[in-house]
Amino acid sequence: MARHRNVRNRSYSDDYDYDDVYGHSVEEDSCLSPNDSSQWLFDRTRNSQAIAHFLDSHDDIQEEVEEDTSMSSPSALQRGESIDLRSLDLSEEDEAKLMSCLDELRNVLGDTVSESVLIKSVLHHKFDFNKALDDILNSKSKENTKTEVPKLPLVVIEPAKAPVIATVNTPKVIVQNLEPKTLGIIKGFKVGKDEGPSSRPGTPREQSPCTERSKEQSTEKVKAKENKASALSQYTKERALDKEHLYIVVIGHVDAGKSTLMGRLLCDLGEVSQKTLHKYEQESKKIGKQSFMYAWVLDETGEERVRGITMDVGRAQFETKTKKVVILDAPGHADFIPNMITGAGQADVALLVIDATRGEFESGFDFGGQTREHALLVRSLGVSQLAVAVNKLDTSNWSQERFDEITKKLKAFLKQAGFKDSDVTYVPCSGLNGENLVKPPSEPELLKWYKGLCLLDVIDKFSVPDRPISKPLRMSINDVFKGTGSGFCVAGRIENGMISKGDKVIVCPTKEAADVRGVSINDMSSNVAFAGDQVIVTLSGVDMQNVSVGYILSDPVQQVPVTTRFEARIVVFNVKVPITKGYPILIHYQSLVESAHIVKLKAQLNKTTGELVKKKPRVLGNNSVAVVEIEVSKPICIEKYKDVKELGRVMLRVAGVTIAAGLVTDIMST
Incomplete structure (x- = not known):
């Protein structure tokens, strides 16, 4: 009967607040005796007397009083009090980032800094763990210089059964010059000699977004260098003796x-x-x-x-x-x-x-x-x-x-x-x-x-253009069809990088992951293909209905930009009607044809020198050069011309006639 509750005879107070138990585990409730339930009710007076008795018995504890230099009615964050995260009005994602960064900071600083200071620093630096830590340590260092507190050894509290409060008959101890790699403290528990995060067992703190993001960035740079070197060596190996x-x-x-x-x-x-x-x-x-x-x-x-x-x-x-x-x-x-x-x-x-x-x-x-x-x-x-x-x-x-x-x-x-x-x-x-x-x-x-x-x-006698094989993969798709085996096939040209059997790629703009099951060049099976090759790639792990002509196979880490709006420098050919703001057009981009319109005429340029002739022109006539902003009806994959020349060119057509050609100069985020 210990695990069951006597609900019928349970005594409820009239002023009982049901919201107090919201979110508590059922195991925290207790079984109430039908004979006497008053023992389980909270008595504020009795609790206050117990606390007073406890404080009297520990007269060697010195209470620290902090001066309040804030405004007459400061917020909880300014006063240094404990803060309810719900009062900060954060989104679920930001709240998760905040908690992760707080755990990281507690892992390094222990309980030497109040929670409000930590929260204030994390929010100020937009959830950047490293910047927040530097800010706190620097502020502590300045405070130490002003108060001239003598350096004392770190006081570490051993875990005990009853609440224990550290007692020191000296001025307040401030921990100085702490770095994440020089001290391993987990919320007041003694760890001993510094072992660093790498030698400790994996914890949720080490898997936080702040830590993972920095690790991923450094890993990406290393991988990029390795991929560049391997691509060049593999190209030399595969094509050294070939025409x-x-x-x-x-x-x-x-x-x-x-x-x-x-x-x-x-x-x-x-x-x-x-x-x-x-x-x-x-x-x-x-x-x-x-x-x-x-x-x-x-x-x-x-x-x-x-x-x-x-x-x-x-x-x-x-x-x-x-x-x-x-x-x-x-x-x-x-x-x-x-x-x-x-x-x-x-x-x-x-x-x-x-x-x-x-x-x-x-x-x-x-x-x-x-x-x-x-x-x-x-x-x-x-x-x-x-x-x-x-x-x-x-x-x-x-x-x-x-x-x-x-x-x-x-x-x-x-x-x-x-x-x-x-x-x-x-x-x-x-x-x-x-x-x-x-x-x-x-x-x-x-x-x-x-x-x-x-x-x-x-x-x-034609010279072969340079192949950008060391850059991230970009393959434009100009045909999609069902192959003879499992999966389906896409045909197209590799604009950048290389693709191998067994690679993982991203199909953009839908950003679905796919596996490369096979590669063939000119109807001959191959293990690898490089920039400039026309290939047929067999894909699996993605639905054929979700892949269309005009899509791009992209590197999974350094993905191709996807947008509905971009800026281009265009050369206008012969147009019957001058180009104005809102002019409807068809964008021809690789194998993609998409409806669009010109939303801004930013500048008209000199055709020979490229110098600015007029800002915000009202119309563009024949043989003019201009910078315009174009909005496409659907998201497309596109690159700046300076980054990937092959994916930075567009054609503008109206009523079956090519009216302009352009180079992409900027991509607007959507």
């Missing part, structure tokens, strides 16, 4: 012959079997398009072959003397510019194909064709090296005058677009005949005036 990887995007106006040119190049290099080529020849004859047989090497879908145009980015690969080259055949039709931007965003260099036929070049360059827009887009996306293939020059009987006429117009425009003359090479060729593609020219009319390289040698 450099180069990704080239093929651009140009629709029907310029891009697919045919690349298809013929692959056939002449032996990348396409004779059986497959014969099959394409017979099938193209049946539908009356025999000249498309080489284009079908890259245009693999039925709709592309029936319509005779490229609709999606075709992929193929070949090797030169020093490089492994991956072709990204971009569509030239205006309706498929978003696909072209996706291909250009994955490329290191570009090949601009021009139709030299009389009238065709003019329609693609002068009359609103895609030649100008494609060249502007690839330059805005960071491509600086360009080869110009003047295709179908055999229709003009390899005329030097026609070649010079085309190159003269292109040189002026490409220089204005930002290409250096030294980074642009012009090659006369014919995709259908295979002239000047893989071998030096053999056509007599061409040999009379052209002494340059063939197209294959021009591609081989």
